[in-house]
Structures are given as structure tokens and as C-alpha cells.
Amino acid sequence: MHRDDFNILKSGIIYFDNGATTLKPKxxxxxxxxxxxxxxxxxxxxxxxxxxxxxxxxxxxxxxxxxxxxxxxxxxxxxxxxxxxxxxxxxxxxxxxxxxxxxxxxxxxxxxxxxxxxxxxxxxxxxxxxxxxxxxxxxxxxxxxxxxxxxxxxxxxxxxxxxxxxxxxxxxxxxxxxxxxxxxxxxxxxxxxxxxxxxxxxxxxxxxxxxxxxxxxxxxxxxxxxxxxxxxxxxxxxxxxxxxxxxxxxxxxxxxxxxxxxxxxxxxxxxxxxxxxxxxxxxxxIGFDNIHRYELELKDYLVKRLKEIKEVTIYNGHSKSGIVTINYDGIFPQDLSIYLDKYNICTRAGNHCAKILKEEIHIKNTCRISLYFYNNKAEIDKLIDVLKNPNIMEEII
Ligand SMILES: Cc1ncc(COP(=O)(O)O)c(C=O)c1O
Incomplete structure (x- = not known):
């Protein structure tokens, strides 16, 4: 939705770090x-x-x-x-x-x-x-x-x-x-x-x-x-x-x-x-109801596609917001984020400033994909392709 309002998207960047901060329309x-x-x-x-x-x-x-x-x-x-x-x-x-x-x-x-x-x-x-x-x-x-x-x-x-x-x-x-x-x-x-x-x-x-x-x-x-x-x-x-x-x-x-x-x-x-x-x-x-509805649709699509990858653990598949937190077996979350960045995909790795949550879920760090209304399914497909890359381990090392 409204992608043309964002100059930065013309660079081909896929921005999935909206929980940290969002892009700005012109x-x-x-x-x-x-x-x-x-x-x-x-x-x-x-x-x-x-x-x-x-x-x-x-x-x-x-x-x-x-x-x-x-x-x-x-x-x-x-x-x-x-x-x-x-x-x-x-x-x-x-x-x-x-x-x-x-x-x-x-x-x-x-x-x-x-x-x-x-x-x-x-x-x-x-x-x-x-x-x-x-x-x-x-x-x-x-x-x-x-x-x-x-x-x-x-x-x-x-x-x-x-x-x-x-x-x-x-x-x-x-x-x-x-x-x-x-x-x-x-x-x-x-x-x-x-x-x-x-x-x-x-x-x-x-x-x-x-x-x-x-x-x-x-x-x-x-x-x-x-x-x-x-x-x-x-x-x-x-x-x-x-x-x-x-x-x-x-x-x-x-x-x-x-x-x-x-x-x-x-x-x-x-x-x-x-x-x-x-x-x-x-x-x-744009309307907040439209934003919310669209984000949930995107989130469901993201979760459905992530489930195709057996190495991916999803921690919050059913929550009703556009935040999806994952890990990939054998890859440190920060390395995953750096790897995704090579493909112009911005995500956030770490504890997301919620440092004591790790005591509760016993997982120190995760990789967070957070959506906003200017994201789309094609971007999610690109993320999935990059995560399914058979050479992912070699490229990370
Ligand atoms: C739930 C929550 N509370 C507070 C903050 C802090 O916001 P700010 O850094 O804009 O002060 C954030 C930022 O990520 C947040 O996600």
C-alpha cells in the first residue's frame, strides 16, 4: 500500500525493521x-x-x-x-x-x-x-x-x-x-x-x-x-x-x-x-483499520511461508500484530541479519531491548521481522527465497 510515497523504497530495499523505526514518506x-x-x-x-x-x-x-x-x-x-x-x-x-x-x-x-x-x-x-x-x-x-x-x-x-x-x-x-x-x-x-x-x-x-x-x-x-x-x-x-x-x-x-x-x-x-x-x-x-487489516493479512502470509522452512523456529506465529520473531537453526541471529542485509533485507537481531524476556523464554537473541503498510507479499517471497538459499550456511561463514 502507498509504496510510491516512499522514495527510499525505489532503491530496492526491503525494510522489515518497522518495530525499531519506520520509513518516512516524502x-x-x-x-x-x-x-x-x-x-x-x-x-x-x-x-x-x-x-x-x-x-x-x-x-x-x-x-x-x-x-x-x-x-x-x-x-x-x-x-x-x-x-x-x-x-x-x-x-x-x-x-x-x-x-x-x-x-x-x-x-x-x-x-x-x-x-x-x-x-x-x-x-x-x-x-x-x-x-x-x-x-x-x-x-x-x-x-x-x-x-x-x-x-x-x-x-x-x-x-x-x-x-x-x-x-x-x-x-x-x-x-x-x-x-x-x-x-x-x-x-x-x-x-x-x-x-x-x-x-x-x-x-x-x-x-x-x-x-x-x-x-x-x-x-x-x-x-x-x-x-x-x-x-x-x-x-x-x-x-x-x-x-x-x-x-x-x-x-x-x-x-x-x-x-x-x-x-x-x-x-x-x-x-x-x-x-x-x-x-x-x-x-x-489511509485509515488505521485498513492498516491493521492489511498488516495482519501480510503477517499471516509471512508465517505461512516461514513454515515452509524447517530450520526456522517461529516464536509468535499467532499474535495479532505485524511482529514475527524467529531463529534459524545453527545461525546466530545477528549473522542471519547480516546475511539478509546482503540481499537488501533489513531485519533486527538481538534482544530488542527486552533483556529480561530471555529469563522467561530461555532464548537470548532472536531475529525480528516487523511489518508496516508499505510492505508487500513480493518482499516476503524474496525473504523466503533468500532463507531457502541452499548455500545459506556457506554464505554466512
Ligand atoms: C514497546 C516499546 N516501548 C518503548 C520503546 C522506546 O521508544 P523510543 O526509543 O522511541 O523512546 C520502544 C522502542 O522500540 C518499544 O518498542
Whole structure:
């Protein structure tokens, strides 16, 4: 779908590393060049036409994000530099102020480092207890296991909507319902879901949601922190400087602005945020239902074809996302990735920043093929041909 929008695909590259970051359509470069060439100026800081235009376009993106995830208000959206930044701001700006010694934080073993390390740090500081929701035999999260892990000390569940290794789609609506009935807040890491599915924060009743623009055709260095208004009213900034303060004096008295400015200290990534606005419109025009349906069709095809190769182990064949994690007998995953690169096929080898998952699945590294809407069956066929190459072992050595 829409392959002509991506100049880079003309080089013949087969890009299967969309879980790490996606390709960018030419309209992103055009929108960003337009800003730099025609109205380059700071946002929220000038009273002249250029700056007013930059500020308007920046704020337009904020409201486009609101539409994208069906938030109630534009001010429930703060721009950050990415999911990692957003999670840190929520953990240290909100939870650091409401959690107490002995409180329990529920995570899973398949979370990305960005959704583990901030919690480990906070746990050390406040003496919190980190607990893990048990994964089932397919390494997936079942609601009943969430329920089993909850105790009267559980105060927060922090969980990816879609795991970046296993690709399972977690039952977020049900998890939220269960958690809210017990007064527990839920942070949803949407890095791997917002780019691929229609997300409605009101329908799913999400407290906090985080995601990155670069994983959905947008620029690097732009992320989103969504929170329900009543929660964001209590979030404290963890970065201080210009743009986020209303006033201060030499005695150190200070007044900080309200949301979202309070969380956007310093000059933001104006070009990136404006470019992201164009990307949101682009993706909404394609339609998230179409993107998701098409990706699942491609994924099924990929799994079916991979099954033709007896040396290939598929770890997550039935998950409902475009992430497929494999190994090839006798080949170290990184060597496999380097081999595929010789044929212009980009995949990701390693532990995918989910380092503790290996304790759960007893496999240290894998090779990940992650799809997006511009991939097609011909690319999958090429991958299969290359994996079926009778000389694969010789070429790797
Ligand atoms: C599930 C998940 N969470 C968080 C992140 C971190 O995103 P970023 O590097 O854009 O901050 C990633 C990136 O791969 C991810 O897959």
C-alpha cells in the first residue's frame, strides 16, 4: 500500500525493521523543509507573523494527536522526545509523588527497557516492590494472570499495549477496567500499537498513554505523553527552564504554567512536531483499520511461508500484530541479519531491548521481522527465497 510515497523504497530495499523505526514518506521531508525554508522561527515565543504561524502549526498538531487517539482535550497531550522520555516524565513527574514505600508496581517480563528501568530507579528510591504479571505458554499476557498478580498493595500497572518482541496485543480495555475497580492506575506504552491500530483513549479508558512519532512514519525526536486531565493536573515537571514557567523571582519563588506547557521546557522540536501533524493526517486518510487489516493479512502470509522452512523456529506465529520473531537453526541471529542485509533485507537481531524476556523464554537473541503498510507479499517471497538459499550456511561463514 502507498509504496510510491516512499522514495527510499525505489532503491530496492526491503525494510522489515518497522518495530525499531519506520520509513518516512516524502511528505514529511517536504513539510519540514517548508518550515525551515519559509517560517523557521520559535513557537510560543514571538509576536511576529512567522512565529505566530509556527506556533499555530505546532498547536494544530497537538489537536491532531487529540483526534488521533480521541482524547477529550488538546491540553491532555504533551510533546516529548519519544516514548522513553514520556514514560520517564510520567514515572518521575507523577508516580514519584503519589507512591509510597511498600507499594507494588506491576510490569511484565517482556516490557521494553524504557518501561522497566524508570520503574527500577523509582523502586530503589521509594522502596517500592516490582512484581511481574506471569506470561502464558505463548509469552502473552492473559487477563486472569493480571488479576492473579494484583494485591491490595498494587498501585500501578505499567504495560505495553503490544510487546515489541512477542507482538501480542494485550487486553488493555479489560486490564483498565479491572485496575480501575481496584483503584489502580495504568500506564500504557503505546509505542508498538498507536502506529498500527485505532486507539481510542476514552473507549479504552486509558489513564496514561505514550508513543513515538518515528515509529509511525513521523520524525525522530518527537513523542507523545497523553494523560487524563485530572491526572495531568497533578503531574510535576522534571525538566525546568523557559517556556514552562509563568513567573519567578531572585528569591527562587516560581510559578509554573499549567498543562501542557509545564511539561515542555525549552525550545521544543518545532519542525518535528509540525511534520508529525502532516503524518497524522496522512495516516488517518489511509485509515488505521485498513492498516491493521492489511498488516495482519501480510503477517499471516509471512508465517505461512516461514513454515515452509524447517530450520526456522517461529516464536509468535499467532499474535495479532505485524511482529514475527524467529531463529534459524545453527545461525546466530545477528549473522542471519547480516546475511539478509546482503540481499537488501533489513531485519533486527538481538534482544530488542527486552533483556529480561530471555529469563522467561530461555532464548537470548532472536531475529525480528516487523511489518508496516508499505510492505508487500513480493518482499516476503524474496525473504523466503533468500532463507531457502541452499548455500545459506556457506554464505554466512
Ligand atoms: C514497546 C516499546 N516501548 C518503548 C520503546 C522506546 O521508544 P523510543 O526509543 O522511541 O523512546 C520502544 C522502542 O522500540 C518499544 O518498542
Amino acid at each position: 511528505l514529511l521531508g517536504e513539510a519540514i523543509s517548508d518550515y525551515y525554508d519559509n517560517y523557521s522561527s520559535n513557537a510560543h515565543r514571538g509576536d511576529y507573523a512567522l512565529s505566530i504561524k509556527a506556533s499555530q502549526k505546532y498547536e494544530e498538531t497537538r489537536c491532531l494527536v487529540k483526534d488521533l487517539i480521541n482524547a477529550k482535550k488538546c491540553k491532555e497531550i504533551a510533546f516529548t522526545s519519544g516514548t522513553t522520555d514520556s514514560i520517564n516524565k510520567i514515572v518521575f513527574g507523577y508516580f514519584a509523588n503519589v507512591l509510597r514505600e511498600g507499594d507494588e508496581v506491576l510490569l511484565t517480563m517482556s516490557e521494553h527497557a524504557s518501561n522497566l528501568l524508570p520503574w527500577f530507579e523509582l523502586a530503589d528510591k521509594l522502596k517500592l516492590k516490582i512484581k511481574y504479571i506471569e506470561l502464558d505458554e505463548n509469552h502473552e499476557v492473559l487477563l486472569e494472570n493480571v488479576e492473579r498478580a494484583i494485591t491490595d498493595k498494587t498501585k500501578v500497572i505499567s504495560i505495553a499495549h503490544i510487546s515489541n518482541v512477542v507482538g501480542d496485543v494485550r487486553p488493555i480495555k479489560e486490564i483498565n477496567k479491572l485496575a480501575h475497580e481496584k483503584g489502580i492506575l495504568v500506564l500504557v506504552d503505546g509505542a508498538q500499537s498507536v502506529p498500527h491500530l485505532k486507539i481510542d483513549v476514552q473507549e479504552l479508558d486509558i489513564d496514561f498513554l505514550t508513543f513515538s512519532a518515528h515509529k509511525m512514519c513521523g520524525p525522530t525526536g518527537v513523542g507523545v505523553l497523553y494523560g487524563k486531565e485530572e491526572l495531568l493536573n497533578d503531574i510535576k515537571p522534571i525538566i525546568f527552564g523557559g517556556g514552562m514557567n509563568a513567573d519567578f523571582n531572585h528569591d527562587g519563588d516560581k510559578i509554573y504554567k499549567t498543562m501542557p506547557d509545564r511539561l515542555e521546557a525549552g525550545t521544543p522540536n518545532v519542525a518535528g512536531v509540525i511534520g508529525f501533524g502532516y503524518i497524522i493526517k496522512y495516516l488517518m486518510d
